[in-house]
Amino acid sequence: MSKNTRNPKPLPNYKPGQSITGTVKATDIGGYRLSLPEDPRHGFLPSDHVFQRGEQVEVNIIGSDEDGLLLTTSPTVDLRTRPRLLRAIAPVKLLYDAYNAYEKGQYNEAYKLALSMSSDPGAQCLLGKLFEDGSGVERDLHEAFDWYKLSAEQGVIEAQDKIAKFYEAGTGTVKDLKESARWRVLVNEARQG
Numbered sequence: 001m002s003k004n005t006r007n008p009k010p011l012p013n014y015k016p017g018q019s020i021t022g023t024v025k026a027t028d029i030g031g032y033r034l035s036l037p038e039d040p041r042h043g044f045l046p047s048d049h050v051f052q053r054g055e056q057v058e059v060n061i062i063g064s065d066e067d068g069l070l071l072t073t074s075p076t077v078d079l080r081t082r083p084r085l086l087r088a089i090a091p092v093k094l095l096y097d098a099y100n101a102y103e104k105g106q107y108n109e110a111y112k113l114a115l116s117m118s119s120d121p122g123a124q125c126l127l128g129k130l131f132e133d134g135s136g137v138e139r140d141l142h143e144a145f146d147w148y149k150l151s152a153e154q155g156v157i158e159a160q161d162k163i164a165k166f167y168e169a170g171t172g173t174v175k176d177l178k179e180s181a182r183w184r185v186l187v188n189e190a191r192q193g
Helices: 090-103 107-116 121-133 141-152 157-169 177-192
Strands: 019-028 031-036 039-046 056-064 068-073
Touching: 019 039, 039 056, 039 107, 068 107, 090 107, 090 121, 107 121, 121 141, 121 157, 141 157, 157 177
Parallel strands: 039 068
Antiparallel strands: 019 031, 019 056, 031 039, 056 068
């Protein structure tokens, strides 16, 4: 049988939250690349904790596509025993790289980078955009609203503007003109100041 007529082996179909053991292959921006048994795709584990190359790590699946898998450490992995990487300039560079990937239409990469630093208000705003547009992720206006709100509460003007619009239209949340007006005032004050 020739190579052209053979059917490729189907990719494993993981469910979100499914636990699996992966092997750390290399460091990556904001985390690690892992290999998974009988899966040709790489897995990305966002983490600022130290893992060693070749180490077996129990992870949970967050999501997957034809290129890769997004992972998180399983609750059984005790991160308190692991040192953290010191990153001084890394968060600024990661955020720049995430927005740069978004601007280039590399939405999966933008999502992966933004999620790896999801406590940053700029990354939260980008996650809101990705979920609002359905770019690199399934469109989810409730999820977009939640990310924008986290970012807005930390003072990101673009996110505050989005929250005002979401409240005004009832997009991803309950329509609330009073809340919309409150966020609009904050946006106007920030833009004038």
